[in-house]
Amino acid sequence: MTGKASGCEVELSRNRFTNQEAFVSHANAALTPRARLRLARLVVETGWTYAAAAKLFMVAPRTAKKWADRYRAEGPAGMVDRSSRPHVSPTKTAPLVMRRIVDMRWRQRLGPVQIGGRLGVPASTVHAVLTRCRVNRLSYIDRVTGEPLRRYEHPHPGSLVHVDVTKFANIPDGGGHRFVGRQQSKRNAIATGHRTGERGGQSTHYRPRIGIAFVHTVIDDYSRIAYAEVQFDEKAATAIAVLQRAVMWFAARGVTVERVLSDNGSAYRSYAWRDACTELHITPKRTRPYRPQTNGKIERFHRTLADGWAYARLYESTEQRNTALPGWLHFYNHHRAHSALGGRPPVTRLTNLPGHHN
Structure with missing residues (x-):
């Protein structure tokens, strides 16, 4: 098939998609990995147009093209979710600044506003660094040593x-x-x-x-x-x-x-x-x-x-x-x-x- 699918085929495929693909990989995903694979195969192996495949799976044509291109390049392995984290973060806090933030938190137990004022860093950035390092709450830090608390729990009753x-x-x-x-x-x-008696011969209270x-x-x-x-x-x-x-x-x-x-x-x-x-x-x-x-x-x-x-x-x-x-x-x-x-x-x-x- 090189053009649009017939009405019966479209309806049959849509019913299968509704019954089998009820779950999604995350809250905002339009397609699951299995649905992406089906869409890509329709385009690459069966010859459907991007528009026809996109209409069947209720997504944009450019989405159909993206998954088809990824299928051509990587095969079924390319249908899985990928991290949305960027490869380069030029505005990320420098490691040296992060170490100074954490060091001031451990040694002086200061809050984000005080640390930010001393280092010239926004308090929101300081809080983000503390959260990333899991020392955003003072209750997570040992009061005596200033080190992060290491919590443990044995696996079953009676183990300890x-x-x-x-x-x-x-x-x-x-x-x-x-x-x-x-x-x-x-x-x-x-x-x-x-009651106590006398001490050294002298009466005491x-x-x-x-x-x-x-x-x-x-x-x-x-x-x-x-x-x-x-x-x-x-x-x-x-x-x-x-x-x-x-x-x-x-x-x-x-x-x-x-x-x-x-x-x-x-x-x-x-x-x-x-x-x-x-x-x-x-x-x-x-x-x-x-x-x-x-x-x-x-x-x-x-x-x-x-x-x-x-x-x-x-x-x-x-x-x-x-x-x-x-x-x-x-x-x-x-x-x-x-x-x-x-x-x-x-x-x-x-x-x-x-x-x-x-």
Whole structure:
């Protein structure tokens, strides 16, 4: 066929195009790669005119010519999408300027307006460079080192759990200073705790000793599901007992713990901790010294624990606060929306846990 197609052939081809080419390669594409190939073959192999083929596929004649020429030059491989990025960008920001922008962002934590003012570069250009280098938000940069944050997540529940201990002062009977004020809190503490004696033969002000609560926490890296216990110390024997119970708690939920990450506290550096991990078939790992960011997920959990449980409301005694911990942990694991999990609670990542979809 060298001219226009007959009415029946055009209608048949149009029906095939409508039924088979319902998808497009991107939002503004008139043709898919398969449709381009059909159009090009009609022109090159069958002898259709550009106008006839363009009318069939509802595109401009110059579009039909473009795909036909590309088919002649490259064959079917020429029908795929190509990047629209230009080969040459003469107005692109120079690499030296980009390095200075990023360096000022890292070292001085300045915004686009301040950086642009110092370098004589438009703020919009500075923002574009920061976005391209993924440091456009200060939350992406480590506050201590100024380096970009390197986030990670292990592939499945139990692949790695984080362990740590956080401390909260015990609450005197009647309430602590956050809710009843410092004067009343001091009177409550004196009535509740033991008091110091004399130092060097001289009478000193009485200072109540109400003690400290050591909260041992274990959190799964992948699911963020958490386990916690309140203990009286942070010794190795206590930490090992908490780990053993946590492993059993995770196992009851279908999670097998493979690795445990801790800081360099004395309990976690002990031989007893190493031997206990060996008995549990767990590989112990420790963070780099003076680098708490490595264990940042459990550090962030401690802040949530403090805001949501320890200081969330008035507790009239330490026992009352301790009693509230299991209920809050259930809320955290089963109901609290987690920003790192797309607004879903941690338990939704334990897909093998029966009943949690209810």
